[in-house]
Amino acid sequence: MKFCSHCGSSDLEFRVPEGDTLKRYVCAACSTIHYQNPKVVVGCLPVWEGSVLLCKRAIEPRLGLWTLPAGFLENGETLTAGALRETFEEANARVEIDELYTTISLPHISQIYVMFRARLLDLDFGPGPESLDVRLFREDDIPWSDLAFRTITRTLRNYFLDRKLGAFPVHLSALDKRPVRDPSLLAAG
């Protein structure tokens, strides 16, 4: 942020406003305080006869790696509407949302992931503009070392473990920016 989006002034200060506790961009010309808040990434884990639908990314970051359909929640959307939209945009797939499943905070990039379990309604799917490929994977075929994000690895690991245990509680967790250097740990999410 270099200019005030309210008055156009370049006289922005990064300071704690009166009565506040955190630094914000404050316009010295018109006094507007510019709050910046985390974004929500919403998506789902679509299942068909025990297999899971994954999308191969056609865009950066992580071009060429596999992910569950997910993306930024938009203004005016509910969480489930966002998950349905992203699934349709990235995989041309129609799903029925089952339940909230994983909620993962990523404070180092100010994102909150919210993932639902979902049932794929038919096999008429295929890559949208942001995907190179869309496929169903059985548990044994999941490309663990080619998954795009740790949030996706964690959500899939939870799912296959919970399926064995026979219950799908909501999983709340956080991931920090610590890089994972050991591929076996990467696979573990």
Add this chain to the structure above:
Amino acid sequence: MKFCSHCGSSDLEFRVPEGDTLKRYVCAACSTIHYQNPKVVVGCLPVWEGSVLLCKRAIEPRLGLWTLPAGFLENGETLTAGALRETFEEANARVEIDELYTTISLPHISQIYVMFRARLLDLDFGPGPESLDVRLFREDDIPWSDLAFRTITRTLRNYFLDRKLGAFPVHLSALDKRPVRDPSLLAAG
């Protein structure tokens, strides 16, 4: 948004960018696309020996009405860190977060409420700068007709019902902008 926060130009267009599906503010001068996304409101339901901690609001909106401690999640925060911070800021209260409890989408104002159940750790609480009063309420004394937000009413209703049922599942729901005109419905959330 009247000026581009990247280059200061006032030549902003509100249109669908190429390859996108939704209207955004796009700067005609420097081509920056200004995405706007929902905000997360995070808070908790602090319990002490069966009573619930509520805060009487000292600020608009809903000045003078009662609420659970909650507020906007900040950049760099996890969901639970935000809930702890808001509880301390609004009620000077220390809690231990139990579990994720209600997740409520408010698409008409582009907010997502995320509320946790929590245990109040001691009775050394009191109003912060944004509260006029902070009190513990037994179920029979909850000021149902003086609650600040429908999200709070819904979270409290869920809590007292679930407590009778003996289980606290995560509740996922949405609220639209439909005004509630009948006070008995207001109390029902």
